[in-house]
Amino acid sequence: MIPEISLQPSVGVRRRMLVERVIKGVLAAMAGVTVVTSVLIVVALVRPAISFFGDVNFLEFIGGVDWKPLFKPPHFGVWSIFVGSLWVGSIALVVAIPLGLGAAFFLSEYASPRVRSIVKPVLEVLAGIPTVVFGFFALNFVNPNLVAKLWPVGDVGTYSVLAAGLVTGIMILPTVASLAEDAMASVPDALRQGAYALGSNRREVSTSVVFPAALSGIVAAVVLAASRAIGETTIALLAAGSKAQLSGNPGEEGQTMAGFIGFAGIGDQATGSTGYQSIFAVGALLFVVTMLLNIASIRVVRRFREVYE
């Protein structure tokens, strides 16, 4: 007689499968926390921003240049702090793009492994300096010793947009350098060797072979760095000043969007007041601007990446 064989999983196997499913669920929930965070950010920004625009004319917000939300009577023209952010962001990029790319070319194409193993950790240290320290550096060293002495237009006071922008540029320099270097390092050696065989020297290989091949990664690095510069709060708060004004002279003081958020946040506004809600309206604008930059950066990499096998 043939004994009957059960094709059902044994009790032990069934328990293991159950454990497996529970653990998978717990891990998935942990991954879900990141999505919940994003949703909470959007909800946190949108609800007070909507009630803000119930009190304040949207056209005044988007078109006005007078930003005094905590004064009486208040003015809500966001243009002046938006331009403040653009100033700090552009100055930072003017500093960080050439210097960061120079550093990346050096590390990826020129440096010997020994030099690289010293320079790269030092750049990582620079990347790890807290922003409050950069703020001190801007206020205590760069503004009085460099900007105030060398800037030719007008008088430079205790605070200046220029000092904040320059130091923000130094802050994002390691980001540009290390991401651009990653992009250059992923260019296959065969391309370089081909160019050398045709009689190119090291500089020509770097600029005409490696640079175009790594361009998508480099652009993504720059866009990501721009987003970090525009969102930087503490440096702007300490070094740029707190006077929101539309000015063409970066030697003057000014306020950025992130700087205003920090400034108003410190002031402990009463919940529900228009001043409190203005934090969220500006926060929503800042979030949208930086998110567009982040998505642009991710898309540039996906779309234009040259895949070498």
Next chain:
Amino acid sequence: MTSLPSLRAEKTPSRSAKDLVFRIFMFAGIGIALGSLATLLANVIIEGAPRLNLDLVTSMPSARPRRAGIQSAIFGSLWVVLTTAAISLPTGIGAAIYLEEFARRDRWYNRLIELNVQNLAAVPSVVFGILGLAFIKRGPLGLGSTVITASLVLSMLVLPTVVIVSREAIRAVPDSFRQGSLALGATKWETVRHQVLPNAFPGILTGTILSVSRALGESAPLLMLGALTFITFNPTGLDSQYTVLPIQIFSYISSAKQEFRPLAAASIVVLLAVLLALNAVAIFLRNKYQKRW
């Protein structure tokens, strides 16, 4: 007699000039980056030197510059960073395990989580402060300006980075380990627990030390949470009021009294020393346990 042709790229005056310009461009990049770091360090050390003594770390913050210190800020930072690590590390590593080992790439929600982590890592830190202000300090949770409020906000802030670095460490474990384990009848989770995690552990540790050390230097989101107040006592629990090093430094820098500047500089030296020590530990662990498969 024939001479061998030179295989080096030919030198011409215009080429040499361009090479020189390019070299200057590169050395300016490296030089200004390293020079700024050196200037910054020299500036805080020289400025802070008169205040760099034991009194700095044993005294409480005070309105009088001569007697002020940073003791409560050091203890506050310890509380906040350890709590942040306790919240963000299990969550972040769990999320990384899910994305690397369990998630099916062809499902839209898994791709959404991935894109979301990438995007969240680049959201300005002050925006996390706004989130904390609306939901955790005030609003639904209403926890006030306490250690737990700060830790929850900083946990959300470092979570994406923890996920990204842990995923990289998990991905570096060769697939043959997994296949061997699965072939012997282990389930997916048993494989992860006994093969993947032990081998990925050094990489996870190094990466997460670096991401949590970011929480130690963060100031912007905490400014939004009302941390900028005078705290002259050490935290006693999660529901205790607190101050942290970066916030105390911010407060000393922005004080109207110039006498606080050396104190701010000396506190910066302390903060940087702690961060450098954490970095050194991370690099040491990386070199000690680095494996090549």
